[in-house]
Amino acid sequence: MVIHAPYLLFIGDATDALSIKMAQSVAHWRPDLCVGEFSVEGCTVSTGLPKLSIEEAAKKGAKTLVLGFANSGGILDKKWLPLIELAIRKGMHIVSGLHQKLTSYPELVHCAQQYDVELLDIRHPTTQFNTGTGRKRSGKRLLTVGTDCSVGKMYTSLSLEQAMSKQNMAVDFRATGQCGILVAGAGIAIDCVVADFISGAAESLSPDADADHWDVIEGQGSLSHPAFAGVSLGLLHGSQPDALVICHALNRTHMRGLPDTDFPSIETTIALNLQAARLTNPDVAIAGISVNTSAVSVEEGRAICQQLSEQFSLPCVDPLRDGTAAIVANL
Amino acid sequence: MVIHAPYLLFIGDATDALSIKMAQSVAHWRPDLCVGEFSVEGCTVSTGLPKLSIEEAAKKGAKTLVLGFANSGGILDKKWLPLIELAIRKGMHIVSGLHQKLTSYPELVHCAQQYDVELLDIRHPTTQFNTGTGRKRSGKRLLTVGTDCSVGKMYTSLSLEQAMSKQNMAVDFRATGQCGILVAGAGIAIDCVVADFISGAAESLSPDADADHWDVIEGQGSLSHPAFAGVSLGLLHGSQPDALVICHALNRTHMRGLPDTDFPSIETTIALNLQAARLTNPDVAIAGISVNTSAVSVEEGRAICQQLSEQFSLPCVDPLRDGTAAIVANL
Structure with missing residues (x-):
């Protein structure tokens, strides 16, 4: 598209x-x-x-x-x-x-x-995809994954692409949702693909590339969301990411749209995503944490990011307030 | 349908x-x-x-x-x-x-x-589904899950339905693939549903029922299959099973169609499925193991089932050779 x-x-x-x-x-x-x-x-x-x-x-x-x-x-x-x-x-x-x-x-x-x-x-892909193969592709891939839907995965991905471009890294943003597709001018609305082809579509979205080229792939949903985890898992397997960035938003008490479903911890989100990602890339690692801190003041937001950074020994930023250069430095 | x-x-x-x-x-x-x-x-x-x-x-x-x-x-x-x-x-x-x-x-x-x-x-569902809600439904549900695709999930499900019917239990077989749909005369080809609606479609497949009624839901794919795990996870979350039956086939060395992907152990399959299933049903349990032993003699098959049964402290049967009454007795 x-x-x-x-x-x-x-x-x-x-x-x-x-x-x-x-x-x-x-x-x-x-x-x-x-x-x-x-x-x-x-x-x-x-x-x-x-x-x-x-x-x-x-x-x-x-x-x-x-x-x-x-x-x-x-x-x-x-x-x-x-x-x-x-x-x-x-x-x-x-x-x-x-x-x-x-x-x-x-x-x-x-x-x-x-x-x-x-x-x-763009919500109705007409492309015929193949089913996934799990075959290892050349080049490097980063996927944003979330504690929930709508926690800033697209924003974080685009911020990472911008930060990587500024450092003259070879990088492409790969869009998986309608807003991202419009920004990129291309992409696949992954949640609109027929279920059998989720992974295959994700594989086609980030094809073989030069060894030092990065695809920054826009994540969707959350492995902890009862409605959309299947999409998230298929996208994760098909993306075979080398690096994951955990996206999170402050002050949520339950999963988006589901008052009865608890919000997962960042720890759980890291563990679930690493475990699942290893199926198609055993060398996957967490590159950083991206937090939407807009619910609190700049100072409070910085303090929370600092605390998370120490807790997980990872760079942690608010992409809107701080940018994502600290995460790129950790790739 | x-x-x-x-x-x-x-x-x-x-x-x-x-x-x-x-x-x-x-x-x-x-x-x-x-x-x-x-x-x-x-x-x-x-x-x-x-x-x-x-x-x-x-x-x-x-x-x-x-x-x-x-x-x-x-x-x-x-x-x-x-x-x-x-x-x-x-x-x-x-x-x-x-x-x-x-x-x-x-x-x-x-x-x-x-x-x-x-x-x-029947490979092209025309129904408009809703996205999943994770809402707890009344009645009981059993889902067959597998170490791989094509390891006997439909056969096991139908055998379980038959065994439960013989014991006058209230039971319905819920079909998720084309062969199952034909047998049941109804169902949803779950891998043909648009990705956004996998869980929602699975929820609609096993609606609220009497407290002692069982839906036996035909599983699809495997959480360890790089192409189809998204379908398996969405089906698992939407089914919110009380009981899981692990299906396995002997003498496989790699995932169906993917020579480079290792076959998961039964232990891994149990752990992955329990972990994921707890998101929509914290009380989920493994009811038994069903093994297609056709690659070996009846005696060897029995010995393998016996060994697995002891290893996991669960009933373990070949559904074709032994039937599944032993698993039903464990519900």
Whole structure:
């Protein structure tokens, strides 16, 4: 799945900053891939990028209109069709991370055919994958894994890629979720792959590479999450990581969305992930810990990271507040 | 997914007994669900059921024609279309476990509509599942888990169901693969579900039940298999088993299809499965060990089971040679 840049980020009439996470992710990490954002009346949030109309964006060379908003249920509201069709008529491809497919509207399919553009439903991979082989690949791999879902695995991965690039290391960010795919312009929505092919898809995501090249692979879910651990395990086995970075968020008392499920300790998370990762890479090691400390002050956050660093004899950082250079130094 | 019995088992021109595993499974475990088998010239294998033409089977009340053969690639050969259409015209539903969908042939879709019958591609679930919740359900559950793929998890599960039925226990076999689905007449091909929904699908497969009711759930893959462990883990979490039965086959030196991956010990398999299962059921226990000893003599097989039984302080049987009553007695 390859997405053509630059993008126009469509945020609709969003009023909740969380609902435009997809637009925010790419605006934050790859502003150079974006010509601007497009919103309509009623919208009260922004990515901070220049506000453009579809026509203005087309003139600035936008190649893809990205539906950068989400809603519960993942429905593609019919009210957006005229605007999407306008973008198509201006020659833009359309990217959606919504559950309901762009291709579920025959009028969009027809219009896209007429103007020879692609409708990309990135939650619905169309690639045929092979089942996993466990074969050792050349090059090096780092995978972010978490105590839970939504603890900053994508943010940490992109921060690591940035820190490694700054040190002139050969590195690629490998995206496994829709926001990451948009940032990378390529990737596989791993939780949307048919279960039989999770590991095989993960293997294809980080192919053989030069001996000193690093793939930084975006983790998904958590081995301790009753709903998503299967995805996490298949991704772990297929990634055959040399290095793991443990991602964690402060002040959670239970697993995301599951009030009855306890949150695992960092110790448990390290043990579970090392044990499972050794199946496809016996030499795997933990490279560091990344903590989202936004729930506490900067000082308290630093103190917690310091304490975790001493407890586990590993670098421990808040990637947003401190960056991840300390973890890269430990690779 | 519900399949209408009785079935006519179509084994084509098969010459390899392994290639008609789907037909063999249902002929062995549910001969009462079958009116007979249908083969064509060149076929050298048999399920042992009466040989019937499509017309004869229709007269005997067959409601579904089952494509009971497999081939590498899972292609539905065009040469079978006239025979499938004949069955449709006789009012039969069609069931296929092949990778290529029945519905990929417009002529079959048209014919099925005309005669108001279903085309069921059981490797392609169409149900919309929810993501898992980890919520504790009422009733009791047993899951078969394995040292590897294809070590007898379905056979063991069906043997356990039979043994429990004989003791008048309330029990249902819950199928997770295509052969099992045919035997049960219902189920979910769990490795064909989108990865995000593995656990949720497994949860829906064994719903709340009476306190003394047992669901015997057919396991898939192995936590030690680099290609399929994600499926095994999602199924394990969603099944929230009270009892696990470890399935094993003698004389394997490496994981199925992966010459470079070592075979795990029974000890490792027990430890990995107990650890993972405790996430959704802290009270899980191992009920017994089931070994396919067909690679050695009956006497040698018994001696091995006896030795394993003593080593692990658990009942250990060959389900084909000894039945599984000893494991049921340990529940």
